[in-house]
Amino acid sequence: MTLSCTNLKRKRRNSPFALIMGQIVRLEQKGKSRTSETYLSTYRSFMRFLKRDDILMYEIDQNMIEDYELWLQKDGLAPNSTSFYMRILHTILNKAVRQSLIPSCDFFQNVYTGIATTTKRAIGIDSLKRIKTLDLRLFPQLDFARDMFFLSLYFRGMSFVDMANLQHKNLQNGHLVYCRQKTGQRLDIKWERQMSDILDKYSTDAKYLLPILKTPDGESRKYYKNMSKQVNRWLKKIGTMAGIQIPLTMYVARHTWASLAKQKNIPLNVISDGLGHDSEKTTLIYLSTLDTSAVDDANSKILADLL
Known part of the structure; x- marks a missing residue:
């Protein structure tokens, strides 16, 4: 009918x-x-x-x-x-x-809608040093993935999508200033020497700071997703070579920064601000305003252990 x-x-x-x-x-x-x-x-x-x-x-x-x-x-x-x-x-x-399309009712009372504690995703200083000292000169793709991993760590656990969208204009007077793609929150990171050591390998005249997006803006989202999968695939190979027990991904860098900061007795609210957490449930304490020097000091302490 x-x-x-x-x-x-x-x-x-x-x-x-x-x-x-x-x-x-x-x-x-x-x-x-x-x-x-x-x-x-x-x-x-x-x-x-x-x-x-x-x-x-x-x-x-x-x-x-x-x-x-x-x-x-x-x-x-x-x-x-x-x-x-x-x-x-x-x-x-x-x-x-x-919208009055259905009556009020609860169909979800017997299903799980929470957020469970995830398995460990952070690694320690010894593991980081093993990754850092791997000889990857014959494997340029793996070397690139390692550089992106450490840049994420140096950038206080910056997500790969935020790294991909960084532009030269985000560098301002010795600071990296950007807005998170996920929340729109503005973050300010003091520029450190270790960051320059990696960035100098990838100097480019393109508008992007890093050689992740190499396509017209209209296709950037699709290209980023493909690059993200490739980089994580390369990182897993690096993790195996370095004897890392957990699968190595870009997200491990973010967890690792938070874990190392906690080991340094950095206050939880400073760690939260450093990661750019807003109202996310994974953040236990969040302060809307914080002197960025406290976060910069936390980052400097972490990077000093990697020298």
Whole structure:
């Protein structure tokens, strides 16, 4: 039976994924590509679970949500990964409630929506020194990945996406000043000699400070994601060569900076500010204002151990 235009519009309006797709478009328009990708990932995952093209609001119930969680678990996803999809779905259904598309109800009371403690991702000074002293002259790709890893560490655990988007104009009077892609928070890092030692190897006339993005702006997001995968793949090889027990990735540099700062008895609020945490749940203490000299001192103490 063919749907009338009115019924078709009503069907689309009562589809949770019409809300998702609409949100994706709005996020893209606001330049929040990373967040839009999380919504798209959830949409694709739930559709694979349903083995359908769409679903109506009234068809979703508590049993379906619990079955979806079980399906994710059988697919090998860890608790934090299943929780990721559950939280996105919960957000979408709450939006449907606010728009009076479905009655208020809680389908998520028996599924996990928290954030579990992750496995150790930090490494110690001895491991860092083993990585640093590896002879990688015959492996330029591995050498590049190692340089990016240490730059992330020197930059107080800066994320790879923020490193990729650094421009020459971010260097101002002996400081690296930039805004985090994830939160928009402005960070100020005192420039240290170890940073120049690496950066001098990659001097470029391009607008970017580092040779990560080498493509027109319109394709930068896709190119960054490919580079991120490659660098992490190369880092895992480096980790094996250096005898590191955990998989080495760019994210390990961020955890390592925080771990080393804690070992130096740096106050937790200083570590939080150094990492650029805002209201993230992983941050225990956050101060909106802090003298940057305290963070610069913490970074100098960490880098001194690597000389």
